[in-house]
Amino acid sequence: MLSKKVVPENIMKMVRAAIKLFLVLVFLAYMVLWIMMPTNLYFEHWMPEIRAKTKSTYFGNQGASMLIYTFPILFIATMGCIYLHLGKKDADHNRHRMVQTSRLATLKQPAIVRGPLGIVSWMELSFLTMFVALLVWSTSSYLNHMFVHIDQMAAKSGLLVWEAKLEMSGLALGLVGNICLAFLFFPVTRGSSVLRLIGLTSEASVKYHIWIGHIAMTIFTAHGLCFIIFWAKTKQMSEVLKWDKVDVSNVAGEIALVSGLAMWATSLPQIRRKMFELFYYTHHLYILFVVFFVFHVGFSYSCIMLPGFYLFLIDRCLRFLQSQQRISLVSARILPCETVELNFSKSPELSYTPTSMVFVNVRGISKLQWHPFTITSSSNMNPDKLSIVIKSEGSWSSELYQKLSSPSPIDHLEVSIEGPYGPASTPFLRYLAKKNELCPCFCSDKSDKAFVPTSYQANNNMFYMRCRHDTLVMLSGGSGFTPLISIIRELLFKASSSSDRIPQIFLICAFKKSVDLTMLELLLPVSGATVDISCLKFQIEAYVTRDKEPATDNRRPLQNVWFKPNALDAPVSAILGPNSWLWFGVIISSSFVIFLLLLGILTRYYIYPIDHNTGMIYAGSARAALNMLFLCTAIAMTVTAVFLWSKKQNGKGTRQIQSMDTPPKTSPAWFHNADRELESLPHQSLLQATKVHYGERPDLKKILFERKGTSVGVIVSGPREMRQEVAAICSSGLADNLHFESISFVW
Template sequence: MAPEMVRRSSSLEKFRRLQSAIRLLAFVVFLGSIFIWIMKPTNTFYLKWSAAIESQTRSTYFGSLGENLLIFCFPVLFIAVLGCVHVHISKKTNSINPESNSIKYKNPIWKRPVLVKGPLGIVSAIELIFFLMFVALLVWSLSSYLKSGFSQINKQSAAKAGEKVWQEKLKTAALMIGLVGNICLAFLFFPVARGSSVLPLLDLTSESCIKYHIWIGHIVMTLFTLHGAFYVIYWASTHQISEMLKWDEIGVSNLAGEISLLGGLLLWVVTVPRIRRKAFEVFFYTHYLYIVFFVFFVFHVGIDNTIIVLPSFYLFLLDRFLRLLQSRRHVRLLSARLLPCDYLELNFSKSHGLSYNPTSVIFINVPSISHLQWHPFTVTSNGKLEPEKLSVVIKSEGSWSQKLYQRLSSSSIDRLDVSVEGPYGPASTNYLRYDTLVMVSGGSGITPFISIIREIIYQSTTFRCKTPKVKLICSFKNSSSLSMLDLILPLSGTSSEISNIQLKIEAFVTREKEPKPHNPNHFLRTIWFKPHPTDAPISAALGPNHWLWLGAVISSSFILYLIIIGFINRYYIYPIDHNTDKKFSHSLKSFLNMLVICLAIGVTASAAFLWNKKQNAKEAKKIQNIEGSTPTVSPASMTFNADRELESLPYQTFVQATNIHYGERPDLKRMILELKDESSVGILVAGPRKMRQEVAAICSSGLAKNMHFESISFSW
């Protein structure tokens, strides 16, 4: 046994060194890219660096594309490939030693919340610093562009153009604001690539980065709106309003820019919180206008300038296509559990090769309810504790979820077509690094904590490693919602050694002053679904080695794009541009590049997906079809005294660890600060905005310096 431990330790150390090297290399390349953005507005870049690079990259194959492909596109895609390797190694590290994330965590001051309320939401010190640095980059770029542009404007130059000085300055300011808007657009799509390989390098997930997308989106649309408005004012004041309808074959196409801006404005308007919350479907469907926005943006500025902002959209487009491929097949829905509090649990079959971490999210589509609507839900099951099943819990509150609950409540249903995308989640977890873990939830916010508790159960019972003390503080409106606590323990595979888990649950029922008598009409009902030959277990889009395949697809698709567009440039575009009497249409050139990019991504991603689909099909054949009757009483409810299918000791331990308080709200400040003497405390909160803000304010108050705050919120 000792040699095996030595071998594991040696392998683990090698993987950690390789991960550190990858992070360092990616960081160096990232700093180089940021430096290019800082220098881009300067004369040094345009007159010296750009001219030197262009002389080395301009050829009959890539023409003027070569420079931007080299300095703006290649570095970002290279970082994305490095990220794929990093995540793959991270998963290997966790499989070698699940305790690799249990190194005690010290809470750095820059990760503590510094802003709790306001337009930015809950923001840590490091987030605020990077946001201010990004704003500083925009201010620096705009001031440099304006200084350079205004220096060439005077009364003589304006009179020569037949215009006034203020009109010339207005036109210059409009152009420069558009160039600064391009900087924001270059970063806009990184946070919304759900399967991103770039975000894990920063220990981020797409769900946690949605707020960055919102921030950048507001800045982008503000700048582009000013860009368009200034040009319209300029044209009106110089009696050139007809310029709005021009679509030049060579140069900037004004009409394309206006169509792009109009699509962006419509998309922007429906992001108002009141519209987004009350009419989510309108918000969701209108967001597809990003296609109109970006396509006509390309026609507006031309492909040469689009390459500057292309990398983030390229990675998003690849991620979107892989999601489309994954969602085309219906997945195997094993069963559904209807809880008395109008919650339901869906249990899917999953492949053994699919691994995911706690707090992962899966997107679900039920075609019989809506072909277009996709809704995100937290995965509550544990991929190691329940290797053949993946579960989610859904609250019946919106129109879509209410229709789903009603459909499942029908006694005649024996099958439901469901498609999924994901799961998506953190590449690694650090929950075991704390001595104490405090989880604060409100309502359905308890769902991500179910997966964390199950992970702790797995680590403790399987590897007998030391796990943190867990304190769950959960609030519900009604006592019927207490049945959510029954979902914490899995239905099977729970060892009697769960009694070793230091778990304490404080449940608060805010709208009832005493327990309600048991209603015999309210029980936990399980529905078993009949298997169908076309259904398949949930599996990663690119198989067990998804991240290595993703890195291969990113690199191979980009290389294929370069090869095809190189031949088109050399043998189709160059002969026309080389003729001094004729120039190749910029719009057609942009269209060809967009077509080739889509073709390269489609071919390489489809080939990788189909190859792995064959491998997944072999595993799917091994999964036995399970048929059973629909029980009328569920496994488990301590709230309604139903029979429990779990072993008695784990369930008794679970009940003893639970205190239920009626008619009051939790005193979060007191309950959290009671732990200020612990060496390290992780504070996780998921629930309403006011609850998240209250907990963030406590952690940032300075009354306790041993607490690390993290908000788990999926409310966009």
């Protein structure tokens, strides 16, 4: 029995390791291509040889561009889906799994805690430095080659030397800006296998999209200004209105630049946070930006940015199809602090990790607006329910609260959901213990602590062991409390259902008013009577900053609203069912093959007879438009077919779940007060674990430095100032047992 079980697991590990190694080699080769791109070796030798070997009547010159720029990333994305699918079948979840890097723990610690970039780890700073170095290298290399014969070029064109240099500088900036554009869409592809392969999530990667976006628009703006100044000085302002048939289209580039500037201006924090709707709607100009960028440079050169945008289009199409489903909203908990908890029906097959999130649309408020919210439920504790918490802080959330808390509440609400999206795993219980370090979780039957044994040590200190924290400190401020709810519920489930050692939990939460203390009610799910919070070593320190004493006015008690079931509603489920990664790989590969077939037929039987792949007769904009049409058609066909097939396969389970979405028989009406009995065990345990401080703020430095032990996990979720202060404390070096983790959603 043992051999039959171990052998398949070992084979699975070997297959996954081989795939991962191969993908790393492909990616390194792809990055070498970017480094060599500005060199004469690439332009004079590599590219001509590749085009000569790939030239055909079916694809023309753009065949080489797709092979070099597009195929490697789509191949990585497809094979990554297979790797992730096999990972779901890997049953080996050894709690002492080792990580093959001795510097990983240090690289994840904050390097910068204050500044325009926010909190940046050493690893993020390293990759940002390498990216900027690539841009600097490319710019200097392009300019160096362009300026070699600039004097002869200026004399031949009748220009002054500085005018010729200005024109070449504008061209070089455009080429460098395309590097940013190539990486711009990867961080915002929510269901990306590429992000999952490198351990990132879309919500955590949004800041990378912001960084790249700022750099890209700075470069493209400078690119446009260089040419406008050049045209003005050389009396060629008519070039502004030029739409060349086969060459670069200036008008298309100007439209793309104006669209990008509008998105750039409205994405600034001062506008995005105060006028989210303006930012949200304006950001859809990315469609104009990409379309006219392709018209500007031609489809062949657009293959540089195509891989990221291709994966984004697939993800966007899947999200659109998922958003058309109406989700079964079972109940809502209404808190007196103008906060609501929405509870949806969920497919038991759908599993997500704590701190995952969903995008929600309520058609009764706005058919177009989508807002992100953290999932507060645990898929292990509540396999058939998914919960989110919404605090009234804007016009959209305030209108929702008014609808649900009105004296005559509605009995049904049309809601759509995109997601959930979240990390593959949640390492908030573990840290990386060094060789020979005292590990509190490597326990035997007779001892509570033991050193990392010799069998887990590797030569040259190249291995760490993943061990459990002694203590877990969670700090929150305001609405930053909600992401911690899912973590605490998951810990409750683990403590009550397994023998795993759970560290001591300290929850430090800051609220503005005493009425906000009712948010603590959300730590217990609706079925709170079945949860025993006393199984955790749990302590809550709640700070009320504005009220110096408990509020004495009579406020509306906590209430529950139960909604009538609707036959058209469906439970929340994975977009493509339980085998989502496998189907996602099928979509990527199949859609690209269909696109190549359509492109080959178009080129061979329509375009080639006209210009014989010279690119000088058939209009480049018309060719780009047809290529974009075929691209979107291939993606739409494949995504729709796979989505409908997956929906059909999961239809039976959906109907079974819908029949369960009814209010409890003990509920006398659709709307009723649901005050908890103070004598109930979960609520009583929660009260006993809570200590409230009025009229003061938490002394974060004192709280963290008082936590003793081998390892203290520190999770902070809240305002930027709070996260920065905690990051500064943990990275100060005054306490080497603090392991920092920040939860931040930048939208």
